[in-house]
Amino acid sequence: MSATRWLSDDEQRAWRAYLEATNLLFDALDRQMQQDSDMPHAYYEILVRLSESPERSMRMSELAIATRSSRSRLSHAVARLEERGWVERVECPTDRRGQVAHLTDQGFATLAAAAPGHVEMVHRHVVDPLTPEQIKQLAEIGEAIVAGLETCSPDDGE
Amino acid sequence: MSATRWLSDDEQRAWRAYLEATNLLFDALDRQMQQDSDMPHAYYEILVRLSESPERSMRMSELAIATRSSRSRLSHAVARLEERGWVERVECPTDRRGQVAHLTDQGFATLAAAAPGHVEMVHRHVVDPLTPEQIKQLAEIGEAIVAGLETCSPDDGE
DNA sequence: TCAATCTAGTTGAGCCCTCAACTGTTTCCG
């Protein structure tokens, strides 16, 4: 138990600006994706990952790690995506416990239709307001924060 | 309808790093706050705003604007906070439609107890991994993004 | 004055997420 390290004015300012920007931005992204493509932004990310994977398929646990989501969250999400016919679960041939999530053609088409609107949002609300210099800085800042967090994820059973 | 402006490699890298950092960070903050103080991070923000306001009170709509949340969200949130005895609703003397949210002593005590753990998280996962230079950059980036978004909020009836 | 309109805030259904508990499978190792 040690004395609390409070934030300096600069740190406070940065943290609040970051928090505010992120809340506004993520809300806007979610709203856009929900309206235009009837899914939350997190589901879009799942489809993106699958689309970039060989065979458009991934083991559930790999996919959970790739999307930084808990197994439980992913399981619920894939169930929803399967209902819509965008993803299907396939039994894993090498491990009978395992499931492989596979992006269907319909899912791919949905993703392709959703992408332009989403990218446009990112462009308008992130790329455009920032200078190329700031884009670079943002990448480095993000990576530094990820590196500092990497060791403490959630994931149901940990 | 014009051609999609896709993201360059640098822009892609920045966006993904930011997204990943933010998802991890916000999950971690929420988890910490939930475990240590039995509330989501968003509720903590509400208590903070109230604590900084004169009389520890704010009209519901001001509070909604200050916390960047929809009226509906705030209404649900304050209902929860009231159940716990941390906030109370008071009728507004000048407008009979209005409600004033007031942070109770118990709410203030809860906030005071929650603050050190929260600040420590922010320190460890945001301030520590970044250089003072990057803290400054983050503030400017956040502010630029907020400025670009300011004009398009949600808020139930808009 | 009084109806139309706007504003403040609430409500409930439905969706997503978390947490903890659970099933079934594989691995480890004595």
Added chain:
DNA sequence: CGGAAACAGTTGAGGGCTCAACTAGATTGA
């Protein structure tokens, strides 16, 4: 081999959020 532990994934309850619909008070203007 065979039991314990680890692993893969699912499930359901409970809570927070969004959206649309709603109540009720304030404002506006003919």
